[in-house]
Amino acid sequence: GENVEQHPSTLSVQEGDSAVIKCTYSDSASNYFPWYKQELGKGPQLIIDIRSNVGEKKDQRIAVTLNKTAKHFSLHITETQPEDSAVYFCAASIGGNNRLAFGKGNQVVVIP
Amino acid sequence: DAGVIQSPRHEVTEMGQEVTLRCKPISGHDYLFWYRQTMMRGLELLIYFNNNVPIDDSGMPEDRFSAKMPNASFSTLKIQPSEPRDSAVYFCASSSSGTPNFGPGTRLTVT
Numbered sequence: 001g002e003n004v005e006q007h008p009s010t011l012s013v014q015e016g017d018s019a020v021i022k023c024t025y026s027d028s029a030s031n032y033f034p035w036y037k038q039e040l041g042k043g044p045q046l047i048i049d050i051r052s053n054v055g056e057k058k059d060q061r062i063a064v065t066l067n068k069t070a071k072h073f074s075l076h077i078t079e080t081q082p083e084d085s086a087v088y089f090c091a092a093s094i095g096g097n098n099r100l101a102f103g104k105g106n107q108v109v110v111i112p
Numbered sequence: 113d114a115g116v117i118q119s120p121r122h123e124v125t126e127m128g129q130e131v132t133l134r135c136k137p138i139s140g141h142d143y144l145f146w147y148r149q150t151m152m153r154g155l156e157l158l159i160y161f162n163n164n165v166p167i168d169d170s171g172m173p174e175d176r177f178s179a180k181m182p183n184a185s186f187s188t189l190k191i192q193p194s195e196p197r198d199s200a201v202y203f204c205a206s207s208s209s210g211t212p213n214f215g216p217g218t219r220l221t222v223t
Contacts, residue, residue, distance in 0.1 A: 046212075098207075105155075
């Protein structure tokens with residue numbers, strides 16, 4: 001089955017700097033890759049996603065890049081702000097269906 | 113849009129008791145998912161429904177767990193009997209495209 005790994009598990013950045021979180025996946029049939037942000041006491045919220053026919057997608061300060069050959073994708077947050085502090089989860093579709101396999105999450109801490 | 117609604121938000125129960133978690137998906141969504149989140153195992157898909165029909169329940173840990181979706185606006189996840197290792201946050205999510213929209217979760221503690 002699909003195996004999704006996230007690195008690093010914890011990331012601390014100075015406010016205003018960039019943060020990058022990387023995920024690897026194992027199933028070459030995966031074609032959809034969402035990223036979720038989870039704040040304390042809340043459910044994960046979708047922040048950006050990418051499909052396998054696209055290499056990069058950007059939405060204001062966040063962007064996602066996908067390398068299908070290497071089976072990895074990354075979340076980039078620029079000009080980080082304290083409200084970006086949260087746990088970020090990557091996920092990959094299991095084959096082409098509606099199930100997602102989630103990574104274990106990255107704790108991002110933005111230091112004011 | 114009220115989003116996915118889950119109740120209760122917190123549940124504390126004793127081992128052996130029956131626990132029922134409830135979910136109201138976003139109106140118009142035809143997929144409903146139940147996830148469990150723990151520190152050790154992260155987010156795990158337990159079961160998902162499409163048009164009220166269970167499609168994949170391979171993530172349900174054992175027969176003590178059961179889920180139903182009697183109509184498009186309501187689903188339950190039941191644990192009977194509950195055990196301490198069932199302590200976790202249980203999320204319900206719904207979607208119309210396959211990308212889950214998560215509810216706020218139910219934090220279950222079994223003592």
